[in-house]
Amino acid sequence: MSTFQDLGLNEDLLQAISDLGFTKPSEVQEKAIPILLESETDLVALAQTGTGKTAAFGFPMLEKIDVNSRTTQGLILSPTRELCLQITNEMKLYGKYCKGLNVVAVYGGSSITDQARDIKRGAQIIVATPGRMKDMISRRLVDISKIQYSVLDEADEMLNMGFKEDITDILSHTPDDKNTWLFSATMPREVARIAKKFMHDPQEITVGNKNESSSNVSHEYYLVNARDRYQALKRLSDANPDIFSVVFCRTKRDTQKVAEQLIEDGYSAGALHGDLSQNQRDLVMNSFRKKQIQMLVATDVAARGIDVDDITHVINYQLPDETETYTHRSGRTGRAGKTGVSMVIVSKSEVRKIKSIERIINKAFEKKDIPDGADICEVQLMSLANKIHNTEINHEIDKHLSSINTLFEDTDKDELIKKFFSVEFTRFYNYYQKAKNLNISDTGSRERDGGRNYGGKNDSTRYFINVGGKDGFDWMKLKDFLKEQLDLGRDDVFKVETKDSFSFFNTENELKEKVLSYFTDFKYEGRFVNVEVSENRGGGRRNDKRGGGRRDNNHSGGRREHRKGASGNRSDRRRSEGDSKPRRSDSGSGSGNISRPRRSRR
Numbered sequence: 001m002s003t004f005q006d007l008g009l010n011e012d013l014l015q016a017i018s019d020l021g022f023t024k025p026s027e028v029q030e031k032a033i034p035i036l037l038e039s040e041t042d043l044v045a046l047a048q049t050g051t052g053k054t055a056a057f058g059f060p061m062l063e064k065i066d067v068n069s070r071t072t073q074g075l076i077l078s079p080t081r082e083l084c085l086q087i088t089n090e091m092k093l094y095g096k097y098c099k100g101l102n103v104v105a106v107y108g109g110s111s112i113t114d115q116a117r118d119i120k121r122g123a124q125i126i127v128a129t130p131g132r133m134k135d136m137i138s139r140r141l142v143d144i145s146k147i148q149y150s151v152l153d154e155a156d157e158m159l160n161m162g163f164k165e166d167i168t169d170i171l172s173h174t175p176d177d178k179n180t181w182l183f184s185a186t187m188p189r190e191v192a193r194i195a196k197k198f199m200h201d202p203q204e205i206t207v208g209n210k211n212e213s214s215s216n217v218s219h220e221y222y223l224v225n226a227r228d229r230y231q232a233l234k235r236l237s238d239a240n241p242d243i244f245s246v247v248f249c250r251t252k253r254d255t256q257k258v259a260e261q262l263i264e265d266g267y268s269a270g271a272l273h274g275d276l277s278q279n280q281r282d283l284v285m286n287s288f289r290k291k292q293i294q295m296l297v298a299t300d301v302a303a304r305g306i307d308v309d310d311i312t313h314v315i316n317y318q319l320p321d322e323t324e325t326y327t328h329r330s331g332r333t334g335r336a337g338k339t340g341v342s343m344v345i346v347s348k349s350e351v352r353k354i355k356s357i358e359r360i361i362n363k364a365f366e367k368k369d370i371p372d373g374a375d376i377c378e379v380q381l382m383s384l385a386n387k388i389h390n391t392e393i394n395h396e397i398d399k400h401l402s403s404i405n406t407l408f409e410d411t412d413k414d415e416l417i418k419k420f421f422s423v424e425f426t427r428f429y430n431y432y433q434k435a436k437n438l439n440i441s442d443t444g445s446r447e448r449d450g451g452r453n454y455g456g457k458n459d460s461t462r463y464f465i466n467v468g469g470k471d472g473f474d475w476m477k478l479k480d481f482l483k484e485q486l487d488l489g490r491d492d493v494f495k496v497e498t499k500d501s502f503s504f505f506n507t508e509n510e511l512k513e514k515v516l517s518y519f520t521d522f523k524y525e526g527r528f529v530n531v532e533v534s535e536n537r538g539g540g541r542r543n544d545k546r547g548g549g550r551r552d553n554n555h556s557g558g559r560r561e562h563r564k565g566a567s568g569n570r571s572d573r574r575r576s577e578g579d580s581k582p583r584r585s586d587s588g589s590g591s592g593n594i595s596r597p598r599r600s601r602r
């Protein structure tokens, strides 16, 4: 295990590193820094997000440039404004004892003349997004003809975002004998091509597996009538209570429309497209980053700037015109070693496009059914149960406990639980009780309502299992896990669906005994794994109608309000509850829905 000293960094840098509290180099730093310090070479470095790549190229660059010269010697290209600012900031911290150092950030959406002035003062290092950099070059506001070191950071992302031509153009203004250091999480063909074109004999280092992130994305499609697209979107969201997603539409108009409709229906959604001002876009992106928005509805162009790591789902509300664009969309999820799902809602006329996408991504889609009302109710109920189970107790309640206890004196635990859950659950139940089946068969007709058991099989059993995404499972991993544990064949476990903290799967009825007995007293990573037959199968719907719908509407309307007030303080709560009743009944008009389900968030 080496230290930063061992890597051969100078005193100024070591002092800054110690100020930053870095004690030992990360793997990519350990591998890249000695190479870059000791030789004048090109380099391709593959490492996931969060592995410390900035310092891996930043330290050597700071060590190698001449701070006494005002000439621009280093150029770092990065895909987004946020990253550009982040890198600039890090470089300034790393170089805080390098006297005379000037690092300038060059990015769109901010004054180009201010940036040009900062460069004129003598910037040894420029950190830039490709678009703005190209602009500056064509306006002769910057001279990069004496660059010695260029970095392509997050090269895969830059290419994903369509910056290939800009990069080519920019690099054509730099000297041939410079060194180019390419950093990327994955090595798709396009990146390999860039490496080949611009680099001479690059040394290569890899941390972790190549192309790790792209294999983390699974692809699903849902076949519905075009007019049911929006309903399908809502169900996909309702079936995934912890969804944090980008929803792609083809036009700005659709983007705006879908976002507005989602907001009206009580989802935390926002629109991102080119008709919004930079300021509006920043606001939306900030809310998304803070997860105040769960569903970001975006056009392809506007989504270029999205560099958020934990997106769980990409939803293709419509397929893109260009098949290639699909890879850019699905690449928004499954980043930083996490898993993600890319879902496509298709109508009959588009379904053949799936085949051509499969060829391009070299992966098969799974055709899945839009969950029906019973599925969704079950998921929501279990999600709520988990949330309650994991909730930290607010002891402010203690002082009211005795009055509450008096009220519930005659209510036994089971009844209390049922009532408690009904508060939330009944909205979903009511909404979805009469919900139609949205799936159409490949021949184009709507599948018969109610006649469908899961997967169209009457002889299968559906199970609930209390492990999910949180435990590192996606549907593929869980399927493998179950097959392995139970020693089953390839198709014995099907319709595996993972949520955050629980999942569902099916087997044939004849395996029921085996499955249930295997999982009594079974532990996985120190935790009891519980498998139960999921009762919503076999056409039987819940008939627990306790807890009138109208009250629930009030409740959720009120809850939505006081989520906005910072911590739901008392006066807020009272006001919102007072308000919500009339407001909901007035504003509910137009839609005709007795109860739009309000999302339960977080």
Ligand code: ADP
Pocket (backbone or CB within 6 Å): 021, 022, 023, 024, 025, 026, 029, 047, 048, 049, 050, 051, 052, 053, 054, 055
């Ligand atoms: P990447 O570019 O690979 O996504 P970053 O360079 O942005 O990763 O680094 C991620 C975080 O880790 C940053 O906050 C950075 O300051 C910190 N970091 C980098 N190197 C080290 C280290 N050796 N020890 C501790 N923290 C580090």
Ligand code: MG
Pocket (backbone or CB within 6 Å): 050, 053, 054, 153
């Ligand atoms: Mg980085």
